[in-house]
Amino acid sequence: MPAPSPLLRPRDSDALRAELRRVALLGDVPVMFGGEVHGDTLVITEYHGVRTAGLRGLEVRSNSGLGGASMVAGRPLSVADYRNATGITHDYDGPVLSEGIRSVLAVPVLVDGRARAMLYGAYRSGAPFGGRVTELVIESARALSEEFRIRDEVDRRLRLRDTQSANSGEGAVDAESVREVHAELRRLAVDAPAGLQQRLRVLADKLSGPADDPATVAPLTGRELDVLAQVALGCTNAEAAQRLSLKTETVKSYLRSAATKLGTRTRYEAVSRARRLHLIP
Template identity: 55%
Template sequence: MDSRTPSLLRPRDGDALRAELRHTAALTAVPVLFGGEVHDGSLHLTEFLGTRTNGLKGLVVPPASGLGGRVVHLRRPSAVPDYGSDRTITHHYDGPVLGEGLRSVVAVPVMVAGTSRAVLYAAVRESTAIGDRTAEALIQAGRRLAAEITVRDEVDRRLRMLGVQDAASPAVDGAVAEGIRDAHADLRGIAQSVPEGPLRNRLRAVAEKLAALAGERDREAPDAVTLSPRELDVLAHIALGCTNNEVAHRLSLRPETVKSYLRGAMGKLDAHSRHEAVVTARRLGLLP
């Protein structure tokens, strides 16, 4: 069984898969790209570019069946120059594949922690081997998608570990609050390590949710103070008791840069010490 459970905080992995297919299409001249996620060991085909029929849509491929099931099972890329006559795969799906006119196909598994989590395909309608450039672009797309899914899994793991289910949960005790603060700082660090875009924004949104869960915001406090993402990153680690050098190491910044962000945060918070800055940020609901 698949132990992963849906999360309202987690973006749809299929959207990230589709984005990688589009990126690959922009880099190559391959006419057909498609793929899907692996659930409970079976591949579910859901995303398509360049197809002419609906034969492949919604297809569920068990392990070791066809080309996709083969790469899920073997956990490595595989290709067939002529799908209909190839002897290395089963032919349970000749109908939809050949009905689409596909001949040469390459499939790449998206590997996360040693498990196939999705499969990306590139295909042409001639029985000629797909070029190395296309195959390499698909492999790189698989690696990027694997990295993104890894980050999403880590976010989900931390939320499960903390037992955070609802923003309306009762106030947490001191030990759990400290754990949430640690996770909050880690999430902000992870967010900074991924490219600018929807995933980084989602990670920061999760961090803000944690801050709201653990914080005891003074409802009479003004709402005018806005810290930059980097100022919050630094202050979140300062709140854990980190020195400037430790913050610099965790966030891959220079110590002088950390000092600059800290000064900026202190100025906006009208704080005269790092401790006062943390206390004020918590009172304003900016930190857990």
Template identity: 70%
Template sequence: MTVPALAAPLRPRDSDALRCELRQLAVLGGPPVLFGGVVDGDALMLTEFVGTRTGLLRGLVVRPHSGLGGASMVAGRPLAVSDYRSASTITHDYDTPVLSEGIKSVLAVPVLVDGMARAVLYGAYRSGAPVSGQAADLLVSSARRLGEELRIRDEVDRRVRLREARLATTAGTESVREVHAELRRMAAAADSELRAKLHRLADRLCSDGEHAEAPTLTPRELDVLAQVALGCTNTEAAERLSLKPETVKSYLRSAATKLGTHTRYEAVSRARRRGLIP
């Protein structure tokens, strides 16, 4: 049995969500210049813009501690300067693209998910007036909405990966069970020397289980349980093992009695727990 390859979750681009927030800020009366980007690794790349005049900021990589955005990323809180050119509280690694836009007053707001900056929103003015309280509130609210959106996306991705891992494990287990059943089927028709080798190979596929409490089942009882574990009916198991259906039923009943169970499904489940079959 071949385990199918698992497809990666089809997560929407986080930058698209950021772009939507910037556009909404422009509609709600945010600062005239808006831009931002998503944090990848330890760096922020500016990719989304509203109200800019040049393309010098596009693709700019902002490092931690560098410029206003890099300082905001590290601090994990909004930071602002009212005169970017003369600000002494930030580094001036990005003066050329920022000043070419005529930006003077600017606010950087980190988008936090579990305390880590995942994006940064900027609101800026070309005048020297400080960012108003109303504009600051709009950017902070936008950053919180975006942070919650990214948190939800992360949780969806986590659950998808967990589900796929479980499916892969289940598929792998079914493959082992098929091989085990086939080895026992082959052993049933083999000579004594080959039968012993095939049984040893089949036993290696079984889990350790609870061997201290495991009852002793005959090879034929194990053969029948291995086929039933694949979902075979008594008739199908009989065909695979070259037995009569009544004989399969008898072996199954005997195995269930030794295992202390009442149905074929209980017998298979308990045999697995005891490490008798995989």
């Protein structure tokens, strides 16, 4: 796992815990638990509805138990009668059975094809997991996968920026690199989970420099800034539209609106004015 960015990255376990609670509430699942995968070992750190301490801090090795098998297979697996299940190893019968668990669903959170975390749902009855609840857990795993992937990309770009800064000999990153990182952060925010969008934009704004007096700065919308950031890299309207998942005509409309607010006539003047106002780097 990449080193976390002190500017942006909250603990991945916090996002994991939030998803477990969401599924427990929406799906009426009595027991939810999970954790992050480190190397070939899953460490259970998050819980909802547990009655004992048996699962707390439990380390699950790859190919061991239902979760280990799901982690290696890279797909959801479930058993309706855990005690008598024959398709899995029973290395963890003690902590699982002490919770009274009978029916279990394990779903991996995949990032770049590898399990980054695991989500479990469990019933204390032998009823199999229904389609709605299974889809809820899978949906949560997909949302976490996308959020972790975006966090990783942000961290990668910030590390690249820091490396360039360290190698510059002057302790400063060249302006074009800053602009590329800024534009990419705003682009990532477009498709990011709702909880991450604002954090990405706040981080992007940190690269723009100290803000001018709000009374003297044209109030550009987030979308207008997104488009200007792409244009500042030299993107055509069509390229900006593709990167931001917009139509070309919509990009043109945002550019016209931004130019009007900035008191400029061309895209290049709009970019120049936005930079002088520290709206973009």
